[in-house]
Amino acid sequence: MIAALRTARNRELVNLVLVSLLVVTGFGAVFVARENAVESSSLSYAALFIALYLAAHVVLRLTLRNADPYLLPLAALLTAVGLIEIYRIDPELARDQGLWIVLGLVLFTAVVVAFRDVRRLEQLRYTCGVAAVILLAATAVLGTEVNGARLWIRAGGYQIQPGEFAKVLLVVFVAGYLRANREVLTHPARRLLGVGLPALRHLLPLLSMWGAALVLLVAVNDLGSSLLYFSILLAMVYLATGRWLYVGGGVAVFAVGALAAVQAAPHVQDRIDIWLDPWRTPQTTGYQIVQSLYSIADGGVFGTGFGRGFVLVGDRTVIPDAHTDFIFSVIATETGLAGAAGLLLVYLAFVYRGMKLASLADDGFTKLLAAGLSFALGFQAFVIVAGVTKLLPLTGITLPFVSYGGSSIVANFGLLALLLCVSNHVNRPAGT
Amino acid sequence: MNARITRLYRAMALAFAALIATCTYWQVWAAPSLEARQDNPRLVYRELAVKRGRIISADGITLANNRSRQANGRTIYLRRYPRGGDAAAVVGYSSVQASRAGIERTRNDYLTGANTDLAGGVERLIDTVQGQTVQGNDVILSLDARAQRLAIRALEATGQPGAVVAMEPETGRILVMASWPTFDPNLVDRDFASVLDAPDAPLLNRATQGLYPPGSTFKIVTAAAALESGELTPSTKFAGGRCVKTQGPDLCNAAGEVAPDPNRLDDALVHSYNTTFAQIGEAVGQERLVEQMTAFGFFVPTPIDYPREQMEISGIYRRAGRIADPSRPVDVSRVAIGQAGLLTTPLQMAMVAAAIGNGGVLMAPRFVDRVRSPSGRLVTAPPSDEIGRAVSTATARTLADIMRRVVDEGTGQAAQIGGLDVAGKTGTAQTGRRDASGRPLSDAWFVAFAPTSAPRVAIAVVVEDSTGFGGTVAAPIARDVIEALL
Numbered sequence: 001m002i003a004a005l006r007t008a009r010n011r012e013l014v015n016l017v018l019v020s021l022l023v024v025t026g027f028g029a030v031f032v033a034r035e036n037a038v039e040s041s042s043l044s045y046a047a048l049f050i051a052l053y054l055a056a057h058v059v060l061r062l063t064l065r066n067a068d069p070y071l072l073p074l075a076a077l078l079t080a081v082g083l084i085e086i087y088r089i090d091p092e093l094a095r096d097q098g099l100w101i102v103l104g105l106v107l108f109t110a111v112v113v114a115f116r117d118v119r120r121l122e123q124l125r126y127t128c129g130v131a132a133v134i135l136l137a138a139t140a141v142l143g144t145e146v147n148g149a150r151l152w153i154r155a156g157g158y159q160i161q162p163g164e165f166a167k168v169l170l171v172v173f174v175a176g177y178l179r180a181n182r183e184v185l186t187h188p189a190r191r192l193l194g195v196g197l198p199a200l201r202h203l204l205p206l207l208s209m210w211g212a213a214l215v216l217l218v219a220v221n222d223l224g225s226s227l228l229y230f231s232i233l234l235a236m237v238y239l240a241t242g243r244w245l246y247v248g249g250g251v252a253v254f255a256v257g258a259l260a261a262v263q264a265a266p267h268v269q270d271r272i273d274i275w276l277d278p279w280r281t282p283q284t285t286g287y288q289i290v291q292s293l294y295s296i297a298d299g300g301v302f303g304t305g306f307g308r309g310f311v312l313v314g315d316r317t318v319i320p321d322a323h324t325d326f327i328f329s330v331i332a333t334e335t336g337l338a339g340a341a342g343l344l345l346v347y348l349a350f351v352y353r354g355m356k357l358a359s360l361a362d363d364g365f366t367k368l369l370a371a372g373l374s375f376a377l378g379f380q381a382f383v384i385v386a387g388v389t390k391l392l393p394l395t396g397i398t399l400p401f402v403s404y405g406g407s408s409i410v411a412n413f414g415l416l417a418l419l420l421c422v423s424n425h426v427n428r429p430a431g432t
Numbered sequence: 433m434n435a436r437i438t439r440l441y442r443a444m445a446l447a448f449a450a451l452i453a454t455c456t457y458w459q460v461w462a463a464p465s466l467e468a469r470q471d472n473p474r475l476v477y478r479e480l481a482v483k484r485g486r487i488i489s490a491d492g493i494t495l496a497n498n499r500s501r502q503a504n505g506r507t508i509y510l511r512r513y514p515r516g517g518d519a520a521a522v523v524g525y526s527s528v529q530a531s532r533a534g535i536e537r538t539r540n541d542y543l544t545g546a547n548t549d550l551a552g553g554v555e556r557l558i559d560t561v562q563g564q565t566v567q568g569n570d571v572i573l574s575l576d577a578r579a580q581r582l583a584i585r586a587l588e589a590t591g592q593p594g595a596v597v598a599m600e601p602e603t604g605r606i607l608v609m610a611s612w613p614t615f616d617p618n619l620v621d622r623d624f625a626s627v628l629d630a631p632d633a634p635l636l637n638r639a640t641q642g643l644y645p646p647g648s649t650f651k652i653v654t655a656a657a658a659l660e661s662g663e664l665t666p667s668t669k670f671a672g673g674r675c676v677k678t679q680g681p682d683l684c685n686a687a688g689e690v691a692p693d694p695n696r697l698d699d700a701l702v703h704s705y706n707t708t709f710a711q712i713g714e715a716v717g718q719e720r721l722v723e724q725m726t727a728f729g730f731f732v733p734t735p736i737d738y739p740r741e742q743m744e745i746s747g748i749y750r751r752a753g754r755i756a757d758p759s760r761p762v763d764v765s766r767v768a769i770g771q772a773g774l775l776t777t778p779l780q781m782a783m784v785a786a787a788i789g790n791g792g793v794l795m796a797p798r799f800v801d802r803v804r805s806p807s808g809r810l811v812t813a814p815p816s817d818e819i820g821r822a823v824s825t826a827t828a829r830t831l832a833d834i835m836r837r838v839v840d841e842g843t844g845q846a847a848q849i850g851g852l853d854v855a856g857k858t859g860t861a862q863t864g865r866r867d868a869s870g871r872p873l874s875d876a877w878f879v880a881f882a883p884t885s886a887p888r889v890a891i892a893v894v895v896e897d898s899t900g901f902g903g904t905v906a907a908p909i910a911r912d913v914i915e916a917l918l
Contacts, residue, residue: 033505239436282471290471296458297466298474308505310477318473337459341452348448355441359434371437375444382447389454 008069008427009061015073016057019080020050026084026306033307034088048098049083056105060420063112068357068423074350075401075416079409081343082402085330088307089323090315093404100406104413111417118421122365125176129205132169133212135162140215161407163225164398168415170209170229171236171376175368177205178240182364186241206246209233210253223261223268224383224395230254231379236372240364275393291319292329292388296340303336323404325396329388343402344385351378354419360426370422373415476528480508485543485568487523487535490607490801493577495519496526496536496617507565510621511536517614518581521637522573522606522799524739525617529624533635535571535799538737542803542811543568567806574605574801579916586909587612587895594895594906595638595778598913601786601881601890603816604795607917608891609779611638640734640743643775644894647861647902648704648843649877650770652784652831655701655709657716657724659827664715666698666830676707678765683710686860698834702842704858706769713768721767722758727822728784728794730776731758735796735819746776770861778892781879784822786890788835789855789881792828794819836884846907847880849915855887856880856910858902865897873897878906882914889917 027046053076060067079101087094115121121128139162142153152159178185181202188198197203210233234250237243261268270285278286278293295318298310311317311330319326332340354374361367377400384403387394398408400415458466466472487496495518498509511526524534532540540546545568583596587610598608615627615634627635636642658664672693675684683706685691691705700708713721725731731747733740750756750773766772779797787794796817803811823831835855838844844856859877866872876898881887891913893906 235440239433239440242433242436291473293458293462294466294469294472294474296455297463299459300463301460305505310474310504312504313473332455332459337455340455340459344448344451344455348445351444352441355437355444359437364433367433367437371440375440378444378448382444382451385451386454389451389458391450391454 008066009057012057012060012069012072015069016050016053016076019053019073019076020046022077023049023080023084026080027087029306029308030084030088031307033305045083045087045094045098049080049101052098052101052105056108059105059109059112063116064420064424066424066427066429067420068353068427070353071350071416071419071423074346074353075412077346078343078350078401081331081335081339082327082399082404084306085327085334085402086323086404088334089311089317089330093323096406097404097409100409101413103406104410107410108413108417111414112421115418115421116424118366118369118418118425119363121172121369121418122176122179125173128169129173129177132166132173135166135169136212138162158406161398161405163222164405164407164411165414167225167228167232167376167380168373168411168418171232171372172369172418174209174233174236175365175372178236178368179364181205182240185237185246186243206233206237210250222395223258223271223393224387224397227254227395228376228380228383228397232372232376235375235379236368239371240368271393271395275390278390288320288326289388289390289394292326293390295319295326295329296332296389299333299336299340301337303332303334303339306334309333321396324398325384325394325403326388327399327403328385331402344381347378347381347400350374353423354378357419357423357426361422362426366422366425370419370426373419373422377412377415477503477508479544480510480528481506481565482544483509483565483567484511484526485545485570485804485806487543488570488572489519489575489577489580490573490605491576491578495523495573495575495577509565511617513617515577515581516616516618517634518584519575519577520614520617520634521611521639522575522580522609523617524742525620527620527624529621533739533742534637535573535737537739539571539800539803542571545569545806569806569811570804571800572802572804573799574600574603574607575609575799576607576917579608579913580610582916583608583610583909583913584612584614586912590895590898590905590909592895592898593632593638594893595642596891596893596909596913597639597778597782598889598891598917599782599786599797601790601887602795604786604797605801605816606797606799607889608913609637609639611636611642637742638894638896639778640736640738642777642894642896643744643746643749644778644875644877644896645774645861645863646770646776646781647859647875647877648706648770649781649784649857649859649879649892649902650774650776651701651704651709651768652788652835652857652879653724653728654712654716654721654768655697655834656728656788656823656827656831657721658697658712659830660724660823661716661720664697664712666696666834668697669694670697670700670708670711672705673707676710676765678710678714679763680766683707683765683769698830698837701834701857702837704843709769710765713765716764716768718758718762718764718767721764724823725758727820728787729780729819729822731755734777734779734783735817736779737799737814744777746780747774749773749775770859778894780892781877781894782890782892785857785879785881785892786887787822788828788831789884789887789890790828791825792821792823794822832881832884835880839880843901843903844878844880844907846903847878847911847914849882849911852882852914852918853884854880854882854911854914855884856907858907860901860903863897867897867899871899873899874901876900876905877902878910880907880910880914882918889914 023046184198184202237246278289282290351374358367358371386392400412524536526532526536587594596610613634672691674690675682747755763772802813839854839856843858861875876895879892881890893910898905
């Protein structure tokens with residue numbers, strides 16, 4: 001009887017209930033700090049949030065009964081922390097973010113229904129590849145420049161960041177491509193100067209992707225995204241072939257490209273100077289990172305509590321872009337080292353579940369897809385957190401599921417849906 | 433491929449471990465030094481979380497209190513000055529934009545409760561632990577808010593910048609310190625530019641930072657040096673006339689007046705004969721004159737609980753902004769009548785009057801009467817400090833008698849108060865400037881104490897660039913303020 005209740009979906013439900021507790025207390029804390037009273041109307045945010053995730057849960061019950069029970073609650077936890085802090089910064093932004101989550105769930109449901117059998121995606125690999133290139137090219141051509149980097153396309157009253165979608169599409173394409181060409185890449189027929197090299201037609205897609213990432217770096221001036229794409233590519237090539245030649249070659253090409261970018265674009269050199277010593281210009285170019293570090297330090301071990309950190313002056317945030325790139329700094333302020341480390345461990349747990357699926361999967365495409373998607377998510381989180389903590393130069397990318405932003409939220413829900421589809425396939429009962 | 437997946441996961445785990453290590457570094461290791469950095473806005477924010485104590489005048493008027501506001505889930509306190517510019521020179525300001533000035537600066541520790549006795553420390557600790565607002569101590573000044581307002585209005589009425597300092601001779605308690613033009617300390621955070629750009633530099637406290645030639649009021653100091661020398665007495669006679677020869681150009685009496693020949697030292701002070709005091713200066717000599725000035729507190733920063741950067745030193749200035757070594761030779765006959773590069777603050781001249789009124793003993797001026805904890809307990813009541821003896825009791829009594837004659841029959845008759853005897857001295861120091869219609873401009877002075885026999889008030893008044901005289905412009909202000917204080 002009890003054993004029968006221990007299904008994946010029931011476990012997921014229990015986990016979601018645990019997340020709901022955090023959501024209610026988190027929102028409650030912000031309300032109390034804001035208005036000195038908990039209003040019944042204001043708790044509707046928490047209720048809406050919980051309802052959305054329960055809807056996702058029901059979708060999974062109906063479609064992917066055997067999907068991993070931890071991925072959705074982990075994503076819910078990340079979204080919850082993000083939404084609480086966004087609400088804390090500006091309730092109107094939180095309302096928009098709620099809308100993005102709804103859109104994300106629409107895409108989530110569509111993906112889950114369309115790709116219940118995730119292997120169907122493999123046939124679409126070139127479509128995905130072309131779509132990714134079109135999205136990135138469109139950004140480069142139509143994009144508007146923000147902070148020296150061209151990441152956004154304005155459409156109507158909203159801004160779209162196509163790079164976020166391109167990231168997911170790229171993983172699908174690379175997984176399909178590598179699965180098809182794995183053998184020739186790993187054991188090339190021809191040798192050049194004692195090094196095995198596959199035929200150009202097998203190598204060309206790989207080289208063109210490196211090239212695209214470099215173009216992105218130089219032309220679009222977006223160090224963060226190009227680093228992300230490049231790393232996804234290298235990680236997946238390494239997984240597929242195990243050949244350090246490709247990894248080393250890729251790193252070398254990227255290093256040369258980055259050096260060229262530093263020479264060509266003063267913007268990149270500035271970023272590095274700011275990274276080396278932000279306190280040389282604490283009021284101008286170094287302002288953001290200096291304020292970020294002050295905020296993080298202010299959190300101490302246990303934080304100030306939700307809604308009680310020094311985040312706002314009047315109605316402006318102390319750190320510019322606190323709701324997008326610097327959301328981690330705000331979380332570190334209000335939840336301290338305990339919360340910051342906890343958040344990072346949630347990402348790591350997500351990556352762990354994804355990698356675990358990859359190792360359990362029985363075909364190359366699914367393996368590469370699962371590993372690639374979870375690496376993409378984990379590495380993106382790493383790059384932005386390393387940026388705001390001054391471990392690496394700052395690059396403007398979002399913290400997946402946490403940062404404010406429609407493109408980021410919707411794209412990452414797509415990523416989550418794909419991982420869940422993979423897990424449903426991997427965890428299917430024997431004999432079916 | 434699974435081995436490589438594991439390796440990739442381990443690399444990822446390592447990267448996240450590095451992030452946690454970095455967070456630990458910032459949040460634990462580097463946190464204290466980051467928190468203490470001057471450009472960290474949290475410093476100001478933390479201070480705003482403390483409910484600063486009030487600043488209250490001796491007659492119970494609140495000069496500074498707080499208005500509360502919600503920010504980031506906490507109550508912060510912004511300073512409010514109900515009396516506006518009335519006491520701005522003394523109280524100063526505590527602001528986000530421009531740091532602090534005045535008593536808000538020097539008594540910041542008491543006002544924030546940071547520097548209290550053991551009992552206060554315990555109260556504060558309990559507040560902090562309970563998450564309650566930390567409340568600072570109230571500071572009660574010796575200032576008389578009513579007389580202070582009267583002084584400000586009187587200065588305003590002259591249409592010229594100026595200052596009034598009144599103190600209690602026996603204790604050094606400052607009763608009035610007014611500087612005109614004044615500024616509204618409520619504007620410092622709201623619109624500091626308007627304060628900075630206002631004409632005639634209202635942020636300058638002319639009572640402590642204004643350096644003026646003291647003119648004839650300095651003859652009190654010269655007379656004191658003469659009497660203290662033991663070689664001259666009030667009846668010592670000097671040659672009269674219109675002018676006398678000196679090291680420099682001839683030195684003449686004001687308005688072409690002819691001094692009787694001979695005339696006595698005491699009469700010369702009553703009628704303010706420059707010619708006689710030039711001779712007294714020569715007779716006393718530079719060394720003894722400088723010694724007497726030092727005894728009155730010249731040449732050093734006045735010891736008072738007021739920001740050093742808001743004070744100037746009284747003394748002999750070689751050129752603008754450079755005080756001279758008093759042992760270098762000066763034109764002593766011109767210094768003796770308060771000229772030749774001699775510049776004093778109104779506070780210094782009030783101290784001269786106070787010392788004579790106090791039987792020759794100079795008290796350190798002070799602003800704070802009591803510090804009271806939020807619960808009403810007395811935290812501290814600073815005692816009166818003696819700087820030292822400026823003149824002998826006998827000299828002080830002699831000078832007081834002569835100064836009373838100045839008001840009774842001499843140049844200071846405008847300071848007479850019915851039923852009260854006032855001792856004073858006028859001064860009209862030529863500035864060398866002229867107004868639009870070519871009339872010469874002077875700094876009009878009056879220093880006084882009252883009642884003569886047992887003074888409760890010593891006062892110095894200066895009005896800048898006046899076309900009138902000390903006896904006509906400054907003396908009536910002194911009279912009104914003394915009347916308000918007694």
